[in-house]
Amino acid sequence: MAFVAARYALRSVGRNARRTALSIVGIGIGCALALFLESMNRGRDELFARVGTFSGAGHVRIVPATWRTRRDQRLRLADWQADLAAARSADGVAAATVRARTQALLAMGTRVVPVELVGVDPATEPRTNRLVRNVQRGRYLRTGDHGRVVVGRAIADRLRADLDDDVLVSAVGKGGDIESAMVRIVGIVETGSDEVDESVCQVPLEEVGRLTGLAGVGEVAIVLDDWRTADATRARLAARVAAGDDVLTWKEIAPELAGHLEQDRATSRVIRLIILLIVMLGVASAQLAAVLERRREFAVLSALGMRGARMVRLLLLEALVLGLGGAALGLAIGLPLVWRFSRVGLDLRAYMGTSSTVGGAIVEPIFYGDFGWWILPFVLVVAFGTTVLASLYPAWFAARTDPAVALRVAQ
Secondary structure, eight states: OHHHHHHHHHHHHTTSHHHHHHHHHHHHHHHHHHHHHHHHHHHHHHHHHHHHHTBTTOSEEEEETTHHHHOOTTOOOSOHHHHHHHHHHSTTEEEEEEEEEEEEEEEETTEEEEEEEEEEOTTTHHHHBGGGTSOSEEOOOOTTOOSEEEEEHHHHHHHTOOTTOEEEEEEEOTTSOEEEEEEEEEEEEOOSOHHHHTTOEEEEHHHHHHHHOOOSOSEEEEEESSGGGHHHHHHHHHTTSOTTEEEEEHHHHOHHHHHHHHHHHHHHHHHHHHHHHHHHHHHHHHHHHHHHHTHHHHHHHHHTTOOHHHHHHHHHHHHHHHHHHHHHHHHHHHHHHHHHHHHTOEEOHHHHOSOEEETTEEEOSEEOOOOSTTHHHHHHHHHHHHHHHHHHHHHHHHHTOOHHHHHHHHO
16 A cells, blocks of 8 residues: 555656656755755854863863852862873863963063963973964973963063063962062964963963962863763763862853854754745645645545545655655755865855954854764755645645535536
8 A cells, every 4th residue: 555655646746847846956955055054053063162172161171169150260179180180081081181370460660461370281281272382482381391481472562571581470379468470481372363362371380389379270171082072071070070179061161152152053043944944835835736736636536535634644745755856956965065165164264354252262264064974864854854844734735625626616
């Protein structure tokens, strides 16, 4: 019986070749557009995760338990060595580093600049922070350095300082007194963004401890092999870190980036919905026209005892045939497009310049799409979903056909 229904559906679809071809073209173009948008959306998600991560946030970060609500830079981990060991031994971790932060003032002569002074491990920091991988002038910090600092170009310009200049750094000590030390500029980072440059002020980890009088580490930043495993890694680490410490993902660390990402996602969903709605209206129009042309045929089938539910299934089977053709055309159009943009990217430098910033992080102006196994099921779901939904009303209309009225009108 199923074979007979399939043959009947194929014959019905092929009865009006022009209308069928136009329906398949409409479905195919809609699938290709939806596929392209989904590919760029997935690529955008990876971009935002990468932007936040390699600007220093990390995919996952271990922090003191009260940091989430207080955001106090003077907080220190309960047992940073145990936390670091747990991070480095976790599956899927590409790199982990330790940091300590404090608010400080840099001064040279009469010029003073407020900064966030970050104490780092020079051996591991460049693996988790792309901003310091390529110091444009001078060099980066080295293990064993004392009294050395790397700053962003904007900070150096405001101080009117250059390489090998000594600057005074001041911070609040443990007892509330102001503590000061002289540090020498050994490297200047220039990212192209003053906002980002002003966030780069790094010294060896021990320097922050000497200034603040606070021993230990304020955070363990973790970079993963796959950014999509952040939530799973967080759950595993939460059970292994020292009591009194907490684990956060990059979205909780950088809520500005996460909010911007959600805004982009909402816009993309609206655009995708509009595209699919247009495709559905086109398919519904074509299917309804086909039903009206075949009213006498449906009347005869109804008079011979075919039930309405079976008639609906028959028309939905015809819709699946159209969906299959539309999916094949959508893949033929969309696959080369998606593959190209996953390799070359969508260049927006004409609109964004060489770079832009979101939440203090540099966003690259070239967006790359995602190309993977998800493409085939995605296209099939879009094609079959739109055709079936669009065919529900024509099928219901056909099932309610009154045989007597349909035959009288046809005569």
